[in-house]
Amino acid sequence: MKARVHxxxxxxxxxxxxxxxxxxxxxxGFEGVNGVRQGKVIELDxxxxxxxxxxxxxARMCETLLANTVIxxxxxxxx
Amino acid sequence: MKARVHxxxxxxxxxxxxxxxxxxxxxxGFEGVNGVRQGKVIELDxxxxxxxxxxxxxARMCETLLANTVIxxxxxxxx
Numbered sequence: 557m558k559a560r561v562h563x564x565x566x567x568x569x570x571x572x573x574x575x576x577x578x579x580x581x582x583x584x585g586f587e588g589v590n591g592v593r594q595g596k597v598i599e600l601d602x603x604x605x606x607x608x609x610x611x612x613x614x615a616r617m618c619e620t621l622l623a624n625t626v627i628x629x630x631x632x633x634x635x
Numbered sequence: 636m637k638a639r640v641h642x643x644x645x646x647x648x649x650x651x652x653x654x655x656x657x658x659x660x661x662x663x664g665f666e667g668v669n670g671v672r673q674g675k676v677i678e679l680d681x682x683x684x685x686x687x688x689x690x691x692x693x694a695r696m697c698e699t700l701l702a703n704t705v706i707x708x709x710x711x712x713x714x
Contacts, residue, residue, distance in 0.1 A: 562676055564678070574677075574678075577677065577700070577701070580700055581696060581700060584696075584699055584700060586692065586695075586696055587682075588681055588682030588683055589679060589680070589681060589682075590680040590681065590682060591679070591680035592677060592678070592679055592680070593677070593678045594675060594676070594677050594678075595675070595676045595677075595678070596674070596675065596676065597641055597643070597673070597674045597675065597676040598653075598656065598671060598672070598673050598674075599643070599653075599671070599672045599673075599674070600668060600670070600671055601668070601669040601670035601671070602667055602668060602669065603666075603667030603668075603669060604667055613665065616665075617660060617663075617665055620663055621656070621659055621660060621663060622656070
């Protein structure tokens, strides 16, 4: 079973990577870019076959390792 | 208009970040993790209002800045 996790900085937390990308896009001549946020995507290949069990397992992974929940939020997609 | 870009290492390209996460999950007691790939997600807030024009603009951004197309592939979602 495949799972995909998105980890993004929470709103209000300064995102220097995103700001750097926004600035670089402007330098390259791309106009109309109002904001950029950069995060991580983690694709997991799990042995678990039950979607709900897989979702719960991945949520535990996020809480313990994949996301810093003080400043980051995460979403889990099971496919 | 919002756009979301996923940038992942191509299949066959060694992913040390993903391997580090897989190993760390095993150390933490998570079993049944067969593989992990880690990539980037970039969320863009664009002034462009036409979906097709926005998609073309973001594809150009990927080709010139956001992805290293030698080793990375990208997907664009417009929302």
